[in-house]
Amino acid sequence: MLDRKLFGSMAPMQRHEHAGPMALRAMQDLATRTFPATGYRHIGDLTWNWCLSLDRDDECPTAVWTEGGRTLAWGWLDPPDSLMLQVDPDHPELAHDVLAWAERAAVGRPLHVEVAGTESHLVEALEKRGYTRAVDGPFMACLDRALTELPEVPRLPDGYAIRAQHDDTDVAGRAAAHRAAFGSTRVTTERHARMRDAWPYRPELDLVVTAPAGDVVAYCQGWYDEVNATGAFEPVGTHPDHRRLGLARAVCTAVLHAFARVGGRRAIVCSRGDAAYPVPKRLYESMGFTTHTRTHTFVGRRKPSD
Incomplete structure (x- = not known):
């Protein structure tokens, strides 16, 4: 832990470092406060990412900057070179502290940093430090809609049903459905069970x-931020054998x-x-969602000695 004073403040600014995302609630505190301004980094999104890092604590260093018990910034390095960060817009100078910490933690690798277009203070800090905005490649569209005039839930094909998870079998089935939907092994039954706690x-x-046989074949995981009265989808998926049936909608x-x-x-x-992956966005737009911002990826410079 490093203590220092900024701008003559009587309260010391502290940096707390962890081998993994152990300070999740501190990160979520900042996410709740800044969400109205940025529309990005929902508290549920952070818990979901925490779930994916379970059992990899020693590979995912984090640092949290606080003052008087209040979180002002954090950085979360996902190996080998992907950085998530958030900085209070009222303390934009801390963006340089977070980036400097992450550049050291990445051991010379050029960092890849994804920020939203609404986070202008982070964009400015990245550009000042010589990061280059990636022009091509994947990006995320951030969409929203009001929870008024909602359409009725569409009728499912015969034998299919929507419900909450009831037991351990459902939990295992939900994890298996995610692996099938995304071709990924990261969501295990154990990780999904721990995330539910x-x-x-x-x-x-x-x-x-659930399909007629009772197995889980599609899902939508919702997270709710009571302070901002905002729900988030993260993640949504359908088993490949059950697509084009309207289950996700x-x-x-x-x-x-x-x-x-x-x-x-x-x-x-x-x-x-x-354009490389357009179908999910088209689905959400057809449900009344509209884009309010998008992400941009910035890439750091490689040091001459690398």
């Missing part, structure tokens, strides 16, 4: 679609209604916005 998980917002619509029932006023989702 993490704040702000709510089982009534994490809905699945139906379960996402059901989660929108669940957000409204708990007092939500707005829903968001981040989806690929580039």
Whole structure:
């Protein structure tokens, strides 16, 4: 831990370093406060990323800057060179501290940093440090819609049903459906079970679609930020053998209604916005979502000695 004073402040600025994302709630505190300005980094998104880093704590260093117990900035390095960060817009100077910390932690590798277009203070800091904005390649579109005038949940094909997860079999099935949907091995039954114990998980917002045989074949996981009355989808998926049946539309619509029932006023989702992967974004737009910002990837300079 490093203590230092900034601009003559009587309260010391502290940097707390961890081998992994151990300070998740501190990060979420900043995410809640800055969300109205940026529309990015929902608290549920952070818990979801934490789930994916379980059992890799020693590979994912984090640092959190606080003052008087208040989180002002954080950085989270996902090996080998991907940096997530957030900085309070009222303290833009801390962006340089976070980037300097991450550049050291990356051991000479050029960092790849994804920020939203609404985070102008981070864009400015990256450009000042010589980072280059990637022109081509994938990016995320950040979409939202009001939780008013919601459409009815579409009727499913015979034998399919939408419900919350009931037991360990459902939990295992939900994890398996994710692996099939994305061709990924990162979501194990154990990781999904542990995530269900993490704040702000709510089982009534994490809905699945079951097939006639009873197996989980689609899902929409919803997260809710009570302070900002905003729900987020993260993730959404359908097993390849059950696509083109309207399952994703139906379960996402059901989660929108669940957000409204708990007092939500707005829903968001981040989806690929580039032409290489257009289908999910088209689905959300057909459900009334519109894009309010997008992400940009900045790449750091390689040191001459590398």
